[in-house]
Amino acid sequence: MGEISNTDLLNLVQACIREDRESQKKLYKLFYGYAMSICLRYSQTREEATEVLNDGFLKIFTKVSKYNPEKSFKGWVRRIMINTALDNYRHNLKHYYAHDVTELEPDTTIQSVEAQLGYEDLIRLVQELSPAYRTVFNLYVIDGYTHEEIAEILSISVGTSKSNLSKARANLQARLKKSLKDEYRKYA
Structure with a gap:
């Protein structure tokens, strides 16, 4: 995530509230790496992570007016990405199969x-x-x-x-x- 001042970030958020496409693009680029790292942890493939990421950013852009500027924007993004990943998990639960753990050797941590x-x-x-x-x-x-x-x-x-x-x-x-x-x- 690139360096940006709090004031610049709040101005960017305000522009996103006004649905300014260039500002949305800047915000996306600014938080892409951070958000993707979260999505990758919750996804089985990079493609699934990209899908979760895009769904998460859609939520960010549609709910950006609900962001409380007294709190961390990065924390808000984190929470949305985690919740989006969990929504994806719940949605795909019927397609997932549990795997049994076999051949465990406890001496490796x-x-x-x-x-x-x-x-x-x-x-x-x-x-x-x-x-x-x-x-x-x-x-x-x-x-x-x-x-x-x-x-x-x-x-x-x-x-x-x-x-x-x-x-x-x-x-x-x-x-x-x-x-x-x-x-x-x-x-x-």
Whole structure:
């Protein structure tokens, strides 16, 4: 996200309220990277993330007059993108299938390999999680929601939220370990 003063941002928001297309384009470019990083975490593919991103920006532009200038605009964008990703998840829930976790080896932790993998690699691994695991993982680990809040948002039980998080972590650990073994084989 480029640097922009609060005053310039508020002027840009006001122009977007007036439906000024150039200002909407500037706002889109200004927040594209930040918003896309959120959408990628909640989506299985880049195409799905782009769809969520575009839906999110549509919501931003149609609801920009409801933005409270006393609060962070970046935080407002974040909340809209997360909610749009969750709407997409709920809409596509009937198409998703839960994946069983097999062959887990508990000696590998996310923290132990995080430094060895790049951001793109981690996002790719999170995207490979089943939608239910990916959504709970993102809400809890990345976005700081409690299990009670996640249960309410997704209309699941607190126990299901905790179980999905546990399975997501285990699945990521297994995938991270496999990824490291594959990397090792490449250079061995």
